[in-house]
Amino acid sequence: MTLIVPLIVLLLIGVFHLVSGIARPTTEAMTIGYVDELGGFQQYTSQGNITLVRYDISDDATDALIKGDISEYFVIPADYISTGVINRYTLEKQLAASPAVTAAISNFLTSNLLAGKVPAATIVRIETPPNLVTTRLTETGAVAPEQGGYGNLIIPFVFGILLALSIIVSSTYLLQGLGDEKENRLIEILLSSVSARQLLTGKVLGIGAAGLVQVAFWVISAPFLLSLASSSIGGLISTIQLPVSFVGLAVAYFILGYSLFAVISAAIGAISSGSREGQQLIGVFTIPLLIPLWFTSLLMFFPDNPAWIFFAIFPLSSPVEVIMRLGVSAIPAWQLAVSIGVLVLTIVGTLLLTTRIFRTYLLMYGKRPGIGEVMRSLRSG
């Protein structure tokens, strides 16, 4: 998993090059016929590689299409101005006209309609949509070091998914390990050598360290893969940037998120009779962690909705939510402080409860205790 994720990214870059090499848009010249029932469409018949040939009537155009003189043709009806409908005829079964053909037809129509009415430069501007370049300023009016845009979003979103995956996988390992040791009846031998607290700490730290190495490897390999992807692919990929403070927060939220889920897993591992039952129970706790992933589009377009502020503070969802939200908007410092504070307090509280549960239920095989029984033993503790 540690190596697989960066390798998959490398593979994707390779696949992109391969596919883009095969699927590069054709540069072959193409001839398209047209029938002008409205009149006035004589100019601009050369649109890039596409040449437009006029036919007087549809039958002529159909004959040319069948003979293969033209690859397709379209009819500009007399009522085109009022309806906007263009009828296109082709021998191919297609989902829709290719973007190149659509652009050629559209530009041909627009250019002819505007010819002589507006300057040529204006026609070109109308045909090409505006390029909206956004610059984020700081409160002093200077250009902000961290700019917005979709390029910002990709790394935090991908990382949010990986973080959720990593936390779930690591705590599942812990749960499975404990479950196996319970099923194998090894737990008693272990507890005769180390204390319940040592066993709990050892497991959380051991598996946590492995998870942290994994996350650190991803974080460190991200800039390298990013520069490789950006230089070789370009486009949107070249606009990808790591939000400022992202690396620090990613590692911090992994440590905190993992610790919380590890401690919860240990408690579940102690009370459940085997690893399978434990994995069913932990599912309930991982649902909040996945909420930001399920509602990604809502997070993208309404990042400052109060619901997202709640999920940034709620400890079971905050690790993934904060990381993903960093990509779409700036999170106020107070929210980060409260989020981390609540997470730390929850970890400490859960740890105290878990050490009580751990010792009591680790050696109980068979029936899983009910919530009431667990609460009673916590009180008598």
Next chain:
Amino acid sequence: MQAVEVSHIVKSFADKVVVDDLSFSVGPGEIFGLIGPNGAGKTTTIRMMMDIIKPDSGDVTILGERLSESTKNKLGYLPEERGLYKKLRVLDSIIYLASLKGMDRHSAEEKANQLLSQTGMLPHKGKKIEELSRGMGQIIQFIVSVIHDPELVVLDEPFAGLDPVNVELLKRMLFDLKNQGKALILSTHQMNEIEQLCDRILMINHGQLVLYGNLVEIRSRYRSNSVLLEFEGEMGEVPGVAEKRTHKGYVELVLEGNTTPQRVLERLVSQRVVINRFEVATPPLNEIFLRVVGKAHE
């Protein structure tokens, strides 16, 4: 200094008293039997001695020290519910579990090889645990419980699942440990093993002590006033014998209240009966167990 000193320990689970004011001690160089019916509180008592669970009240001292993390390295434990990491190889399993007892890898490996050789398990050291038979796995677990040279070894049902050859092997190793001055606590339902191995016993029932002390003394305490006799020839009336019960190959003479076995022997000799066997009947531990536990059930 006693190897184990258990003093007035009490443990309850969910309002049920499982161990109730239990006190006993085990000395070095002693094999001590812990017996009792199922659910009597034996395993809970052992777990408290191993510091796996804490008593609600009372104290346990091991080699004069209160239980702590450091004392755990002086304890060896073969639990009744036992298992090992199935996918791990034999030698790696032993070394890992020995490392939890504070042994370094080199000395753990050396000692593991020695014990594997002693138990005839050396050819299997590279096998995965799941490839071993149940009895073999049990031998490995026994090795794990003694590899770190503990001062006190607690063995819960150590003979269950072993073939007679391995039972004898294990017994020899237990006697070796006893001779090295180690204290051994044996918990088992197999009374004949207790009779062969143990010096003293503790019998508990419903978490309470019902019998505690020297095995010979306990058996004599429970002996019925009778002698077992194998003889040749005719035996007439023997004064002082209340009843004569004939069994296959021998006769049991139940003595009157004030008659001693010595007196009966003198009378038999005077009657010129050829005596092949004369034994003061002491009940087997099994019978004492049934009598004591049965009484508690009534």
